[in-house]
Amino acid sequence: MAQFSRVSGSVGLITLQNPPVNALSAAVRQGIVDTVNKALQEPEVKSVVICGQNKVFCGGADIKSFRGVMTGPPLIPMIHAIEASTKPVVAAIEGIALGGGLELALACHYRISHTKARLGLPEVTLGLLPAAAGSQRLPRLIGITAALDLITTGRHVTAAEALQLGIVDHVTDQNTVDVALKFASSVAGKPLDARRISLYPCPPSDDTDALFEEAMQRVRRSARGAIAPVACVQAVRAAATLPYAQGLEREKELMATLFTSGQARALQYSFFAQRAVGRWSMPSGAQWDTVEPLPVQKTAVIGLGTMGRGIVVALTQAGFSVVAVETHEKQLTQAKQAIEEMLIRGAKRRGVTPEHDTITYSHSMEPVANVDLVIEAVFEDMVLKEKVFQQLSAVCKPGTLLCTNTSGLDIDHLASKTPNPELVVGMHFFAPAHVMKLLEVVYGRQSSPRAVATAMQLGKKMGKVSVAVGNCLGFVGNRMLKPYMNQAFFLLEEGASPELVDQALEEFGFIMGPFRMSDLSGIDVGWRIRKEEGLAVPDQRTGQIPRMQKGCRYSPVGDLICEQGRFGQKTGQGWYRYDKPGGRVARPDPWMQTFLNQYRATHGLVPRRIDPKEVLERCLYALINEGFQTLEEGIAAAPEDIDVIYVFGYSWPQHRGGPMFYADMVGLEKIMDRLEHYHQAHPDVPSLQPCNLLRKLVAIGSPPIHKWSQVMKTLRSQL
């Protein structure tokens, strides 16, 4: 809806009304058409202001309506009518002007923004382009280079940057609507052609071809197969090279392809999934809207290795005071310096002053006594963590929430070492912890809903996408990674090279394939865990690590290369070779080829040609099958939880939605059939055997992803 009122006799005020973000639903568009007509028809009205209810201008087109039948007046003629208006129209921008919201503002003759407003054209993040003439107006207003930046990245700008770029005419920290009303009154009757952006020529650039070539290369490099950024460059190119009307046609054409694409569907699903994970629930029935988080102001981080340092930075940047504890004096000094540097760099990037004085460094636990919440981030060793938890239980005030940053250790076991297991939760951060957006909040059997609510809220305040998951080995993310990695190892045994496997998965859209990723994070990490699990241990009789363990196929290739001291980038050699220890550029290593040949010969394995399709199916479908298993067990509450974890923690390409969304797109029946096919060929690999939930979904006709919850409920109630 939109409301019309007349202010001071001669200014028409149009207020968009569609909380919370005044998205341009059919009713809002109809309201705008009606109220603009009214303003034009009323002779007393000499100028118009458009604003949004509740100090929010407009969050753009209604994303929810994209999947249904489009009704109501179309956006483009509506905003053209505004630009063509014979009475000046002023946009009063408060809160946000995003996507169609900014495009609406660009059709107005003047834009006045509050200092705290954010503006942008984030359509690309939804698999679209600014197709309400934004791709044609913005370059005409601010030039090609700046427009390309905003349109291809979708980044939001502050009002100050918008003013500097020329997107808005004036910024105020007063009541924006009042300022706009006064201004509108002052420009009544003035000529408007010079204010109509569609009439502007696109500002010329030195070498347009080179500029677009460079932009295209940049987006192709970073887009990893995403089509919207490419279309955005093409649309801006049309603005730079064609008359406005033809540019608009090109924009429409490009949008038509994007609008119905699977990528747009995936990215829009991902947008809502990120919000859905905030509405967490626990198997007990406790959920986000019925539980009050505990108040948290003072925090502590125990252990200042790489993870601990990142967590201190994230907490400090979110405004918490932090007691940073590291028992080794030298490590404490180094950590302090590293943390200060990270804070300075972060503050510079965000254009703010760094916060240092909210951190207290300590080599003892004493200052932790009066904090509200502790995050333990010591080495991933249960015995060490138990010791820390016992110390914390002795020192902390009653009611302190104890969190452990572990990537997979048993939360229940750790909780059992404290007198208040209900106050223990896992907080699985991803490295670097101050950068990576994902946080897995892991509840144990006894974790109280308030503890979970508190950890989830803390994550939100740190700017994380937090997902609440149940406790099991590896939680959701790392648990699903295991069958994926196993398939990668098996494929090496059967004839593939690390390059072949990585290339197939990188072409799918991962930033790095499993072997390059493993070189980066350190191959020895998994080796140590496998040794602790008793897997990477030679058989006393043969002296070799068995290739069958607990009745299942096991590949020791990763263990064997670790035995050679090849731990990945840090040692300069791993699955690839690097020019030096710590080097970043992975090169295929002839040593690896020889090693694999010898390994296969030793075990009588006849190498065969492996197709990239097989790599994708085996790695991805095994991972997806494990995802269904976590849903079946209730470890993940919903497919959105898994998808958000994979997109934000494991670099699953966002334009493919996440593993569970991808499974829905591929078709559950196909996934099940292919898993069965591979399981027949590898009966000693149980993770290739389709799990019950997947079978059940296929049996009832493969319902779409939003209907899986119902099936899951039934299945869980039958267990």
Ligand SMILES: CCCCCCC/C=C/C(=O)SCCNC(=O)CCNC(=O)[C@H](O)C(C)(C)COP(=O)(O)OP(=O)(O)OC[C@H]1O[C@@H](n2cnc3c(N)ncnc32)[C@H](O)[C@@H]1OP(=O)(O)O
């Ligand atoms: C052939 C058709 C032609 C169409 C022309 C196409 C040209 C225009 C395209 C567009 O405009 S696409 C939309 C562009 N806008 C955006 O991408 C903005 C998306 N929203 C956000 O980034 C954030 O929501 C926000 C606006 C910055 C607010 O963030 P905040 O953290 O304060 O709140 P949220 O929890 O994110 O949102 C609250 C609530 O509102 C829902 N919502 C937000 N934006 C939209 C929207 N544009 N359409 C529909 N719904 C929206 C959001 O989903 C939340 O609701 P729940 O999911 O929690 O129910």
